[in-house]
Amino acid sequence: MLSLDVELRRGRFRRHVRIEDAARVVALTGPSGAGKTTVLNAIAGLVKPRAGRIEVDGRVLFDSARGIDLPAHRRRVGYVFQDARLFPHLDVRANLLYGRHAGRGEGPRFGLEPVVSLLGIEALLRRRTANLSGGEAQRVAIGRALLSQPAILLFDEPLSALDQARREELIPYLQRVRDEVRLPMLYVSHRAEEVQQLAEATHRLD
Numbered sequence: 776m777l778s779l780d781v782e783l784r785r786g787r788f789r790r791h792v793r794i795e796d797a798a799r800v801v802a803l804t805g806p807s808g809a810g811k812t813t814v815l816n817a818i819a820g821l822v823k824p825r826a827g828r829i830e831v832d833g834r835v836l837f838d839s840a841r842g843i844d845l846p847a848h849r850r851r852v853g854y855v856f857q858d859a860r861l862f863p864h865l866d867v868r869a870n871l872l873y874g875r876h877a878g879r880g881e882g883p884r885f886g887l888e889p890v891v892s893l894l895g896i897e898a899l900l901r902r903r904t905a906n907l908s909g910g911e912a913q914r915v916a917i918g919r920a921l922l923s924q925p926a927i928l929l930f931d932e933p934l935s936a937l938d939q940a941r942r943e944e945l946i947p948y949l950q951r952v953r954d955e956v957r958l959p960m961l962y963v964s965h966r967a968e969e970v971q972q973l974a975e976a977t978h979r980l981d
């Protein structure tokens with residue numbers, strides 16, 4: 776479970792965000808500029824809140840009052856962006872294994888084979904990433920995020936660069952990830968349909 780209560784500031788943008796929800800899969804919605812990506816970046820350790828506290832399943836990632844601010848690489852955050860951001864010089868398998876952690880920490884451990892099968896990317900393993908479709912590339916990006924042995928998954932509009940048909944193809948994979956890996960997930964989207972298909976609760980930033 777994610778518990779977050781932070782004071783964010785980016786340039787002239789300031790806002791207080793509090794997300795306390797018992798739901799495991801929470802959608803984060805709101806208009807452009809509301810601060811959705813900034814919230815994800817604060818959880819990932821890429822943006823430092825002015826003050827506050829961020830906790831995932833009881834593990835404190837940030838707490839200004841106690842001087843805790845774990846570096847990004849120790850937060851165990853799997854981050855999936857709008858565009859897959861795969862490495863073009865590596866094949867799919869090498870992309871999946873990039874940044875893989877042995878997963879000695881607490882929580883579930885995700886191995887290459889189960890992740891590949893969960894996302895249906897067996898046939899893609901030797902392919903170069905340049906000619907993957909948008910949906911295939913996103914499945915690889917999700918696999919790479921899982922293999923980093925995360926304690927939480929963050930999604931920043933992962934379907935928004937895809938057309939309707941590709942979005943519909945990818946939704947069942949996201950549902951499988953949601954149902955089978957059992958990690959907390961924070962899912963940014965402005966599409967009501969997507970939110971309804973994927974999330975258990977919705978938090979809106981206005």
Ligand SMILES: Nc1ncnc2c1ncn2[C@@H]1O[C@H](COP(=O)(O)OP(=O)(O)OP(=O)(O)O)[C@@H](O)[C@H]1O
Pocket residue numbers: 785786787788805806807808809810811812813814
């Ligand atoms: N590096 C930065 N420097 C200054 N201002 C920033 C920076 N990054 C973000 N902002 C501002 O912070 C605000 C929140 O941005 P953010 O990207 O979090 O919004 P968002 O809700 O994700 O929007 P969108 O739906 O368009 O992606 C915006 O006003 C943006 O201009």
